[in-house]
Amino acid sequence: MDIMIVLIPIAVLMGLVGLFAFFWSLRSGQYDDLEGAKHRILIDEDEG
DSSP: OOOOOOHHHHHHHHHHHHHHHHHHHTTTTSOOOTTTTHHHOOOOOOOO
């Protein structure tokens, strides 16, 4: 049971890091254009 003293704070810290990363990606605009990525792959851009 002594390991629980270590594992619970690590799990909470990892959860907070994941939540912070999600909100950071939300704020930086990662989810703004969900339709554009699937259309952008079909565009043929010949760069010379």
